[in-house]
Amino acid sequence: MIVYVETLGCSRNQVDSEIMLGKLAAAGHTLTRDPACAEAIVVNTCSFISAAADEAVDTILDMAGYKKQGICRRLIVTGCLAQRYKDDPDLTGTLPEVDAFVGTGACEQIVDVLEKKASVPLTLFPDPDTRGFQNLSVDRVLSGDPFAFVKVSEGCNRHCTYCIIPTLRGRQRSRPIEEICTEALSLVSKGVKEIILTAENTTDYGQDLKDGTGFHQVLENVSCQVAAVNPDVWIRFLYTHPKSFTQKIVHTVKHHSNICSYYDVPIQHADTTMLRRMGRPSTQRDLEDLFFMIRETDPDVALRTTVITGFPGETDAMFTTLLDFIQKVKFDHLGVFTYSDASDLASHALQNHVPQDVAQLRHDTLMAAQEKISEQINQKHVERIYPVLVEENPEPGLFIGRTMFQAPEVDGVTFIYSEKLATGTFVQVQITDAFAYDIAGELAAGRIVNRPAATAYENEIAGKRA
Numbered sequence: 001m002i003v004y005v006e007t008l009g010c011s012r013n014q015v016d017s018e019i020m021l022g023k024l025a026a027a028g029h030t031l032t033r034d035p036a037c038a039e040a041i042v043v044n045t046c047s048f049i050s051a052a053a054d055e056a057v058d059t060i061l062d063m064a065g066y067k068k069q070g071i072c073r074r075l076i077v078t079g080c081l082a083q084r085y086k087d088d089p090d091l092t093g094t095l096p097e098v099d100a101f102v103g104t105g106a107c108e109q110i111v112d113v114l115e116k117k118a119s120v121p122l123t124l125f126p127d128p129d130t131r132g133f134q135n136l137s138v139d140r141v142l143s144g145d146p147f148a149f150v151k152v153s154e155g156c157n158r159h160c161t162y163c164i165i166p167t168l169r170g171r172q173r174s175r176p177i178e179e180i181c182t183e184a185l186s187l188v189s190k191g192v193k194e195i196i197l198t199a200e201n202t203t204d205y206g207q208d209l210k211d212g213t214g215f216h217q218v219l220e221n222v223s224c225q226v227a228a229v230n231p232d233v234w235i236r237f238l239y240t241h242p243k244s245f246t247q248k249i250v251h252t253v254k255h256h257s258n259i260c261s262y263y264d265v266p267i268q269h270a271d272t273t274m275l276r277r278m279g280r281p282s283t284q285r286d287l288e289d290l291f292f293m294i295r296e297t298d299p300d301v302a303l304r305t306t307v308i309t310g311f312p313g314e315t316d317a318m319f320t321t322l323l324d325f326i327q328k329v330k331f332d333h334l335g336v337f338t339y340s341d342a343s344d345l346a347s348h349a350l351q352n353h354v355p356q357d358v359a360q361l362r363h364d365t366l367m368a369a370q371e372k373i374s375e376q377i378n379q380k381h382v383e384r385i386y387p388v389l390v391e392e393n394p395e396p397g398l399f400i401g402r403t404m405f406q407a408p409e410v411d412g413v414t415f416i417y418s419e420k421l422a423t424g425t426f427v428q429v430q431i432t433d434a435f436a437y438d439i440a441g442e443l444a445a446g447r448i449v450n451r452p453a454a455t456a457y458e459n460e461i462a463g464k465r466a
Contacts, residue, residue, distance in 0.1 A: 001029050001030070001039045001040050001074075001114065001115075002029070002030045002031075002032050002037060002038050002039045002040070002071075003021075003024050003029050003030065003031055003032070003038055003039070003040045003041070003042065003114065004031075004032050004033070004034065004035045004037070004038035004040075004041050004042070005017050005020060005021055005024075005031075005041075005042045005043075005044060006035070006041065006042070006043045006044065006059060006063060007044045008043070008044060008045050008046045008052065008055060008056055008059060008079075009044075009045065009046025009048065009052060009079070009080065010046065010048070011149040011196065011198045011238065012149075012151060012169075012198060012199070012200070013044050013045075013046060013079055013080070014143070014149055015134075015140070015149050015150075015151050015198070016044060016078075016079065016104075016107045017042075017044045018140035018141055018142060018143070019107055019108065019134055019138075019140055020042065020044070020078070020107050020110040021140065021141035022138050022139050022140045022141045023108065023110055023111050023138055024110060024111060024114065025141055026138050026139075027111045027115075029111075029114070031141065035063060035066055035070075035072070036066060036070050037071070038066065038070075038071070038072055039071055039072060039073055039074070040072065040073065040074035040075075040076065040114055041063045041066060041072050041074070041075050041076070042076045042077075042078060042110065042114075043056070043059055043060050043063055043075070043076070043077050043078070043079075044078045044079045044107075045059075045060075045077060045078065045079040045080055045081035045082060046079065046080050046081065047080045047081040047083075047084045047085075047164075047168075048080065048163075048164070048165070049337065049340035050340045050341070050342060051340065053081055053084075056081040057081075057095075060075070060077055060095060060097070060098065061095075061097070063075060064095075064097035064098075067097060074099050074100075074114060075097055075098050075099050075100075076098070076099060076100045076101075076102060076110075076113060076114065077095070077098050077100070077101050077102070078101075078102040078103075078104075078106075078107055078110070079102075079103075079104060079107075080104060080168045080169075082101040082102060082103055082104075082125075083103040083104045083105075083125065083128070083167075083168045084164060084167070084168055084344070086101070086103060086123070086125045091123070092121040092123070096121075098121060099118070099121055099122065100113050100116075100118075100121060100122035100123070100124070101121065101122070101123045101124070101125075102122075102124045102125075103124060103125035103126065103128070104128050104131070104168055104169055104170075105125070105126040105127060105128040105129075105130060105131040105170070106124045106125070106126050106131075108131075108132075108135070109124065127170065128154075128155065128168065128169050128170030129155070129170040129171050129173075130170075131154060131170065133151070133154070133173075133175045133176075133179060134151070134179075134183070136179065136182055136183060136186070139186070142187075142190065142192070145391065145408070146191075146192065146193040146194060146389055146390075146391060146423070146424040147192065147193065147194035147195075147196055147236075147389075147408055148187045148192045148194075148195065148196070149196045149197075149198045150180060150183050150184055150187070150195055150196065150197055150198065150222075151175060151198055151199060152174070152175055152180055152197050152198070152199045152202055152205050152215070152218055153172060153173055153174045153175055153199040153200070153202070153204070153205050154169060154170065154172075154173045154175070154199070154200075155169045155170040155171045155172045155173050155200060156169060156171070156172055156200035156201060156204070157171055157172040157204070157207065157208070158200075158201065158204075158241070158279070159279045159346075160268075160278055160279045160280060161277065161278055161279040161345065161346040161347040161350070162268075162278060162279075162308065162311065162339065162340075162345055162346075162347045163345075164342070164344060164345060165200055167344075169200060171208070172200075172204055172207060172208045173208060174205050174206050174207070174208055174209050174213070177213070177217065177218055177221050180197075180218060180221075180222060181221050181222055181225045184222050184225070184226055185225060185226065185229060188226055188229055188230055188233055189229075191424065192233070193232070193233055193234065193389055193424060193425075193426070194233065194234040194235075194236060194389060194408075195222065195226060195233060195234070195235050195236070196236045196237070196238060196407075196408075197218065197219075197222065197235070197236070197237040197238070198237070198238050198239060199239060200239065201239055201240065201241040201244065202215055202237050202238065202239050202240055203215045203240040203241050203244040203245050203246070203249065204241055204244045205218055207244070214246065214248065214249075215237075215244075215246075215249060216246065216248040216249045216251075216252045219235070219237065219249065219252045219253065219256070219259060220252050220256075222235055223235050223252070223256040223258055223259050224256075226258065227256070227258050231257075231258060232258075232426060233258060234258060234259075234260055234389070234404060235256070235258050235259045235260065236259075236260045236262060236404075236407060237259075237264070238264045238407065239264060239266070240263065240264060240265050240266075241265075241266075242265055242267060242280075242282045242286065242287060242290055243281050243282055243286075245263075245265060245290060245294075247293055247297060250263075250293070250294055250297040250298050250301075251297065253298060254297060254298045260302075260404040260405070261298050261300050261301045261302060261404065261405070262301070262302045262304070262404060262405055262407060263294055263301060263302070263303055263304065264304045264305070264407065265290070265291075265294075265303065265304070265305055266305055266306040266307075267280075267282070267287055267305050267306075267307060268280055268306070268307055268308050269307055269308060269311065269314075269318075269322055270284050270287060270307075270321055270322045270324075270325035270326075271284065271314075271317075271318040271319075271321040271322060272284045272285075273313075273318065274311060274313065274314055274318045274321075274322075277311065277312065277313050277347075277350060278308075278311060278347070279346070284321065284325070287325070288325075291303065291329050302332040302333070302404075302405030302406075303329070303331045303332050303333070304331060304332060304333035304334070304335075304407065304410070304411065305331050305333075305334060305335070306334070306335035306336070306337065307322060307326070307334070307335075307336055307337075307366065308336075308337050308338070308339050309322075309336060309337070309338050309339065309359050309360075309362035309363045309366065310338050310339040310354040310355075310356070310358060310359020310360075310362060310363075311339045311347065311354070312339070312341075312347055312350035312351065312352055312353045312354065313350060313351065313352045313354075314354050314359075314362075319362050322366070323365065323366060323369060326366060326369060326370065326373075327369055327373070330373050330376075330377065331370070331373070332374070332377055332405060332411075333374070333406075333407075333410070333411045333412075334366070334367075334370040334373075334374075335410065336363050336366045336367055336370075337363075338356065338359040338360055338362075338363050339354065339359055341353065371436045371437075374412070374436055374437050375434065375435065375436045378412075378434035378435065378436075378437075378438075378439050379434045381431045381434060381439050382431050382432065382433070382434050382439075383430065383431065383432075384430070384431055385428055385429065385430045385431075385444045386403045386404070386414075386428070386429055386431065387403070387404070387426050387427070387428060387429075388401040388402065388403055388414050388416060388426065388427055388428075388429045389401050389402050389403075389424075389425075389426055390416065390421050390422065390423050390424065390425055390426070390427060391408075391423060391424075392423065393421070393423060396419070397417065397418070397419055398415060398416070398417065398418075399415070399416040399418055399421050399423075400413050400414070400415060400416070401413065401414050401416055401427070401429070402414055403429075403439075411437075412435075412437035412438040412439070413438050414429060414431075414438070414439050414440065414441065415433075415438060415439070415440035415441075416429055416440070416441065416442070416443070417432075417440065417441070417442050418442065418443055427443055428443065428444050429441040429442065429443060429444060430442055430443075430444030
């Protein structure tokens with residue numbers, strides 16, 4: 001059967017889709033990148049926020065069109081949307097075009113689901129806690145990008161009041177380090193130039209093992225084993241949690257040149273009262289100390305965070321605290337979301353919900369402030385030379401790539417002015433132009449110069465040390 005898989009949502013969904021594609025290919029099915037050519041279509045969905053759920057439904061309906069006008073005969077919905085509404089008695093009636101709904105704990109069973117003929121829609125929702133890790137005897141089918149994600153754990157034990165992930169993905173389960181390294185080495189052997197470690201909270205790794213194993217040991221092992229095979233391959237990690245972020249992690253990054261000095265630390269807010277309402281165990285002082293520690297230990301660091309505006313109970317004063325924090329720390333990259341409400345969230349029951357227009361105004365205010373911060377930071381890169389991973393060639397004379405301080409899909413990019421480059425390779429680029437979120441440059445020879453530590457926040461660190 002000819003199969004097309006559409007992936008929505010996060011990097012964990014991307015990995016799940018690649019696992020499903022690998023299993024389908026191993027079972028003898030033909031894969032296509034064109035849904036119009038598919039006899040079966042799989043939509044791997046996200047439903048973390050309402051906008052993601054809406055996008056998932058729209059995509060399902062779009063793909064259902066190929067059952068009416070194309071050769072598609074099977075439409076399968078997998079992932080978080082299916083899992084979130086598995087107990088809804090109208091699930092199959094709401095989307096009668098769908099032949100099977102498959103939960104987050106069953107992506108390894110995609111071949112059986114695809115090949116099963118049923119007169120009524122199939123629903124398969126095993127407990128996510130029972131899901132094992134990837135069977136490494138079956139290779140994933142990669143997207144074709146020069147980077148690839150590697151899961152270090154499944155699930156989450158946190159209780160953030162705005163988040164449904166523990167219900168959808170189950171409890172924290174840390175993957176054996178040897179399996180993580182084996183998969184990373186396999187990806188490198190296939191030509192992957194950047195390994196990105198991912199999880200719901202990467203730095204929570206080991207909390208379920210009870211033997212003292214921590215995420216820094218994952219980094220150490222992956223870095224050393226990958227470097228032994230190809231020292232040029234980058235190692236990156238995303239989705240850390242402030243409460244489980246340790247100085248050992250920063251020391252590990254600092255002492256391994258193949259690990260990107262890039263820290264993605266979602267804080268969600270900076271006001272202590274608001275953090276408590278969100279179910280986040282940090283205080284404003286905790287967050288200040290954390291970023292002081294990171295920058296003090298690794299001055300060449302790039303910092304990214306995400307925050308939420310309009311959470312129930314957020315006052316003007318609380319928002320000002322958040323804005324002041326963003327302007328003080330000066331993150332290299334910032335993602336801002338407006339609060340997304342749903343009846344199955346603990347935060348739904350909180351008092352004093354914020355009007356959507358107020359939440360959006362606060363979102364826009366933060367982004368306007370961040371645009372200025374980002375441009376100031378990017379200006380410091382001008383005339384400096386960085387290794388850049390080349391990813392795209394959108395038009396003659398122009399390539400798009402990323403430095404170590406730019407993560408794929410969420411941050412800005414580096415434009416490279418050149419007539420001929422090979423995608424999936426590293427080149428040295430001297431930065432000539434800086435924009436609000438992107439930088440640009442030309443090929444350069446010579447030594448790599450790291451960016452300076454020169455923000456007011458970093459000067460404050462120096463003052464504390466003195």
